[in-house]
Amino acid sequence: MLNVQLISDYSRATLRSLAARLQESRTLEELVYREAELGELWSLVDGDLQMARWRAAGGGNELGSLQRAIVAVIGLLTSRDDSAEAARRLRQALLERRGPSLQPAGAEPV
Numbered sequence: 001m002l003n004v005q006l007i008s009d010y011s012r013a014t015l016r017s018l019a020a021r022l023q024e025s026r027t028l029e030e031l032v033y034r035e036a037e038l039g040e041l042w043s044l045v046d047g048d049l050q051m052a053r054w055r056a057a058g059g060g061n062e063l064g065s066l067q068r069a070i071v072a073v074i075g076l077l078t079s080r081d082d083s084a085e086a087a088r089r090l091r092q093a094l095l096e097r098r099g100p101s102l103q104p105a106g107a108e109p110v
Helices: 011-024 028-055 059-079 083-096
Strands: none
Touching: 011 028, 011 083, 028 059, 028 083, 059 083
């Protein structure tokens, strides 16, 4: 069983780990856990996105793209229970990230 994991940042390592858990999730319980983790990930990105927009720090567009990708992944889980496609989309979002500008405050670059 793949239990719910604490999501404390949206680093590359966190996205890779979540994508791996998505890939392995099969049961309804596991998919609910992944949805909760994605919700926490979305909340972290949303908070930083709001801050980036407020400060006009230039990271808002990339964070907005990541947030939209997370919403799409959540949609796949809730509408089609397609954990393999959800993992693929989260990995695609990881590939589209361009650099350390998306690292949350205090996170180590991965």
